[in-house]
Amino acid sequence: MSKKFLALVAASALAVTSLLSGCGAEKTAPDADVKETQAKVIKMGTNAAFPPYEFKEGEDFKGIDVEIADAIAKELGMELEIVDMEFDSIITSVQKGEVDFGMAGMTVTDERKEEVDFTSSYATGVQVIVVTEGSDIATLDDLEGKKIGTQLGTTGDIYSKDDFGEENVVSYSKGADAIIALKGGDVDAVIIDNEPAKAFVADNEGLKILDTEYAIEDYAIAISKDNTELLDKINAALEKLTADGTIDEIIAGYIKAE
Ligand code: ARG
Numbered sequence: 615m616s617k618k619f620l621a622l623v624a625a626s627a628l629a630v631t632s633l634l635s636g637c638g639a640e641k642t643a644p645d646a647d648v649k650e651t652q653a654k655v656i657k658m659g660t661n662a663a664f665p666p667y668e669f670k671e672g673e674d675f676k677g678i679d680v681e682i683a684d685a686i687a688k689e690l691g692m693e694l695e696i697v698d699m700e701f702d703s704i705i706t707s708v709q710k711g712e713v714d715f716g717m718a719g720m721t722v723t724d725e726r727k728e729e730v731d732f733t734s735s736y737a738t739g740v741q742v743i744v745v746t747e748g749s750d751i752a753t754l755d756d757l758e759g760k761k762i763g764t765q766l767g768t769t770g771d772i773y774s775k776d777d778f779g780e781e782n783v784v785s786y787s788k789g790a791d792a793i794i795a796l797k798g799g800d801v802d803a804v805i806i807d808n809e810p811a812k813a814f815v816a817d818n819e820g821l822k823i824l825d826t827e828y829a830i831e832d833y834a835i836a837i838s839k840d841n842t843e844l845l846d847k848i849n850a851a852l853e854k855l856t857a858d859g860t861i862d863e864i865i866a867g868y869i870k871a872e
Pocket residue numbers: 660661662663664668701718719720721722739765767768769770807
């Protein structure tokens with residue numbers, strides 16, 4: 615997926631300013647547009663431990679965000695490079711310009727909006743509660759005084775520390791680590807986004823998701839406040855990919871309609 619940046623021709627900077635038109639919605643089709651210059655690389659910061667949005671299969675990055683980002687890069691006539699990092703580092707990395715955008719099932723929040731700009735939203739997420747099958751936790755109120763596992767820096771982490779007290783929340787580097795802790799009895803519940811929750815519960819016996827929805831959120835792409843040009847371009851690409859059905863098709867490839 616991520617190829618090395620081979621050469622930068624001054625002219626390529628101009629080439630990217632014009633959006634490609636008539637680019638096919640076919641997500642797996644190779645780029646039919648043969649271009650004379652090497653495509654300019656666009657870097658995405660993510661945390662590829664969040665199925666079905668981003669995850670690794672061997673050396674390959676897979677998932678909804680990866681495919682949408684790939685389609686956006688094609689629209690911009692650029693080549694996508696994925697930089698995998700801690701979720702907690704993505705916004706800083708975007709601010710410092712180490713990556714061009716952050717895409718990681720990232721929830722739009724007022725606090726984050728002070729740090730980065732967000733594109734229009736391309737998906738909805740719900741914070742849910744995962745417990746063991748025999749658990750006596752059935753509602754949000756039952757979490758009072760219990761140990762809660764989260765992924766560090768996520769909204770589930772931030773909100774549960776606010777609502778249930780920092781001393782009751784254990785933040786893990788990955789959601790999957792919080793799930794392992796739940797199975798091992800180190801925490802009593804895990805608060806995490808619904809789709810990764812479903813994926814983790816499917817992979818691990820003896821867990822269930824409570825019906826209670828803790829928070830309903832919008833996912834969007836984070837871009838440096840210094841790069842409104844890229845913000846506009848990605849928004850235009852998202853609009854096109856929404857209108858032509860590409861985004862729905864990508865999501866349907868990973869999430870079964872209920
Ligand atoms: N939606 C949550 C948030 O923005 C969790 C996102 C975690 N994403 C990831 N790739 N680990 O805080």
